[in-house]
Amino acid sequence: xxxxxxxxxxxxxxxxxxxxxxxxxxxxxxxxxxxxxxxxxxxxxxxxxxxxxxxxxxxxxxxxxxxxxxxxxxxxxxxxxxxxxxxxxxxxxxxxxxxxxxxxxxxxxxxxxxxxxxxxxxxxxxxxxxxxxxxxxxxxxxxxxxxxxxxxxxxxxxxxxxxxxxxxxxxxxxxxxxxxxxxxxxxxxxxxxxxxxxxxxxxxxxxxxxxxxxxxxxxxxxxxxxxxxxxxxxxxxxxxxxxxxxxxxxxxxxxxxxxxxxxxxxxxxxxxxxxxxxxxxxxxxxxxxxxxxxxxxxxxxxxxxxxxxxxxxxxxxxxxxxxxxxxxxxxxxxxxxxxxxxxxxxxxxxxxxxxxxxxxxxxxxxxxxxxxxxxxxxxxxxxxxxxxxxxxxxxxxxxxxxxxxxxxxxxxxxxxxxxxxxxxxxxxxxxxxxxxxxxxxxxxxxxxxxxxxxxxxxxxxxxxxxxxxxxxxxxxxxxxxxxxxxxxxxxxxxxxx
Amino acid sequence: xxxxxxxxxxxxxxxxxxxxxxxxxxxxxxxxxxxxxxxxxxxxxxxxxxxxxxxxxxxxxxxxxxxxxxxxxxxxxxxxxxxxxxxxxxxxxxxxxxxxxxxxxxxxxxxxxxxxxxxxxxxxxxxxxxxxxxxxxxxxxxxxxxxxxxxxxxxxxxxxxxxxxxxxxxxxxxxxxxxxxxxxxxxxxxxxxxxxxxxxxxxxxxxxxxxxxxxxxxxxxxxxxxxxxxxxxxxxxxxxxxxxxxxxxxxxxxxxxxxxxxxxxxxxxxxxxxxxxxxxxxxxxxxxxxxxxxxxxxxxxxxxxxxxxxxxxxxxxxxxxxxxxxxx
Numbered sequence: 001x002x003x004x005x006x007x008x009x010x011x012x013x014x015x016x017x018x019x020x021x022x023x024x025x026x027x028x029x030x031x032x033x034x035x036x037x038x039x040x041x042x043x044x045x046x047x048x049x050x051x052x053x054x055x056x057x058x059x060x061x062x063x064x065x066x067x068x069x070x071x072x073x074x075x076x077x078x079x080x081x082x083x084x085x086x087x088x089x090x091x092x093x094x095x096x097x098x099x100x101x102x103x104x105x106x107x108x109x110x111x112x113x114x115x116x117x118x119x120x121x122x123x124x125x126x127x128x129x130x131x132x133x134x135x136x137x138x139x140x141x142x143x144x145x146x147x148x149x150x151x152x153x154x155x156x157x158x159x160x161x162x163x164x165x166x167x168x169x170x171x172x173x174x175x176x177x178x179x180x181x182x183x184x185x186x187x188x189x190x191x192x193x194x195x196x197x198x199x200x201x202x203x204x205x206x207x208x209x210x211x212x213x214x215x216x217x218x219x220x221x222x223x224x225x226x227x228x229x230x231x232x233x234x235x236x237x238x239x240x241x242x243x244x245x246x247x248x249x250x251x252x253x254x255x256x257x258x259x260x261x262x263x264x265x266x267x268x269x270x271x272x273x274x275x276x277x278x279x280x281x282x283x284x285x286x287x288x289x290x291x292x293x294x295x296x297x298x299x300x301x302x303x304x305x306x307x308x309x310x311x312x313x314x315x316x317x318x319x320x321x322x323x324x325x326x327x328x329x330x331x332x333x334x335x336x337x338x339x340x341x342x343x344x345x346x347x348x349x350x351x352x353x354x355x356x357x358x359x360x361x362x363x364x365x366x367x368x369x370x371x372x373x374x375x376x377x378x379x380x381x382x383x384x385x386x387x388x389x390x391x392x393x394x395x396x397x398x399x400x401x402x403x404x405x406x407x408x409x410x411x412x413x414x415x416x417x418x419x420x421x422x423x424x425x426x427x428x429x430x431x432x433x434x435x436x437x438x439x440x441x442x443x444x445x446x447x448x449x450x451x452x453x454x455x456x457x458x459x460x461x462x463x464x465x466x467x468x469x470x471x472x473x474x475x476x477x478x479x480x481x482x483x484x485x486x487x488x489x490x491x492x493x494x495x496x497x
Numbered sequence: 498x499x500x501x502x503x504x505x506x507x508x509x510x511x512x513x514x515x516x517x518x519x520x521x522x523x524x525x526x527x528x529x530x531x532x533x534x535x536x537x538x539x540x541x542x543x544x545x546x547x548x549x550x551x552x553x554x555x556x557x558x559x560x561x562x563x564x565x566x567x568x569x570x571x572x573x574x575x576x577x578x579x580x581x582x583x584x585x586x587x588x589x590x591x592x593x594x595x596x597x598x599x600x601x602x603x604x605x606x607x608x609x610x611x612x613x614x615x616x617x618x619x620x621x622x623x624x625x626x627x628x629x630x631x632x633x634x635x636x637x638x639x640x641x642x643x644x645x646x647x648x649x650x651x652x653x654x655x656x657x658x659x660x661x662x663x664x665x666x667x668x669x670x671x672x673x674x675x676x677x678x679x680x681x682x683x684x685x686x687x688x689x690x691x692x693x694x695x696x697x698x699x700x701x702x703x704x705x706x707x708x709x710x711x712x713x714x715x716x717x718x719x720x721x722x723x724x725x726x727x728x729x730x731x732x733x734x735x736x737x738x739x740x741x742x743x744x745x746x747x748x749x750x751x752x753x754x755x756x757x758x759x760x761x762x763x764x765x766x767x768x769x770x771x772x773x774x775x776x777x778x779x780x781x782x783x784x785x786x787x788x789x790x791x792x793x794x795x796x797x798x799x800x801x802x803x804x805x806x807x808x809x810x811x812x813x814x815x816x817x818x819x820x821x822x823x824x825x
Binding site: 058273 | 608613758762821
């Protein structure tokens, strides 16, 4: 049998599979052994084809906005899984719970007493100039004291193998449907391998999400109606919206399906207007209610925000969470953890320079070709500059933008993030990956064991977003030998502010 | 169920039924042209033009092809042209788009069937049609649609969604069957004298086959194959599933099921119009109709079906929020 990894080049990055040339890490040994029994790349390609066809037939697709060759695409899927050993996962889990706890306290604080601003830990101006800070929500008693319900933090590993948080996604993080679909496919393609590895299941996510949504319902409603609000079938994540609605057995609605009468929300059914109590909304704050936010929004529901403020309907995520995933605010998260919990961050951030800080600004402008610059409000890999991979013109264009709007940008060193073997044409090569776990904050904090591993399939590329040529892999979190990691991890002690 | 979803299901059914009937219309025409037995007639624009007329797309067709009326241009227009909103590809693509919007509520096999069919059809073109030959190619298209119905029928729960599906399907079928009769009646005989000729009989047999009704017609003991008997069968038969009367009566049954759980909607305009049309059809004397003008009669049925469609929309889909029933 040919050794598929014979020519595998580790490069100068942390590699998920190999500790050194030809030396797989302990948790990849079984996979390396299994792959050595494949009939070379041919068999791997056959299995890859089976996977791709299944995705297409099932319509597991996403939409690219700026592509005129037809709008639907399969999210490329790579067969070689990312494997996370139990102890590594336990570490990630405790770090993510800590972070979620602090972010919730931070949002409760800035929409309430604002201690952290008074004490100058986070500059007041930073909050008040954030595009996603919703002044309308200050002083609002959030149902169950939960100011954020779902976070999809993006994690990367640096060249030393240390996991770092790259950003938080506290508005409408997407991608979880691919996690579940990827697993379905892998079960068909490598059934024995999954069983032998004792991979922890991810399938309970829709159930956990539904439990969270029910928990948010107004307390006087015994049998709440939960709906998922989508911008519509042309949205890039529509597949996911309909997937989750189906898995949870709830209605998927568009703005035009909902009406507000006497500050209560109803959906238009064939037999009349039926009440709605919880809305899992997959549209941004700006588009929720044209009478409060953007007047030109056709996606939203006039009167929704009033119904929400009256406590007649719950929204998930709540309005105003975006202030905490502003990429400049990210910089302050470790300080929030210290301030609210008295702890050091278990998962460190990536070093970040704020162009709104004059000292950092000088550094940024002097080092643009080395840095990654991100627009603080954009997501999906849009509006970003990867210095080492950019032309002089692109760099100068960003320099002008940064000088004009310092608050809108941050910069980070270009990280040599970890790589994982991936199928690249006729051989296996290392490609950069990240990891997006999904953290649910309901009665307790729950994290699905795994998450979306995105892979930058273009050679050398560091951008993993689906809109920028990224793909995904299945993420295998392994059960601990003694079953310890499957027990609920301890939540950090809660500190009231 | 949500009004918007009901509408998507209703239209999905209509598009599928329309695609199937377009396939049937092309099929009957291809067969009729063969029966004309003369090579010249087969290439005669007059052999293909009625098709475009009957499907109601004459303006779009002229815009695209001018006077170039041939099997190639007509079949291409009616099968594969996305610029023709009634082409089979357009219908399947729209039906699939609707299914995509509600796939959270469909059994995955149902969605996968329409999706695979669409992906396959999109790759086809006139060359492929010509390669396989008309009847073989059309048979494949029909089979794919029948497959969808079969899967849907065995998988979908008999809830409101199903009944909106049935409603759309039968309203569309009633309309389309009336158009199929029109294809034959309207234009295809070389001259009026030919009525009742051997050719005429062969052609009526082809029309029945198009509706998969030849054997059934024979068994119904209606006697001779002629204009009156065939039209009576296709319009007024109570048991034949593609007859106009049968389709209208099933649309009525679907409406009853839809409102079964909503007593405040039992008496609604759509239901009343369906009952009216049903009674008219049941009381039709075909000999009189033929004497007064069959084409006008069929036209009138199509107008009444359009009226039912509008009433369905106003009752269940686009109703005004003021005065709408508040549910608990």
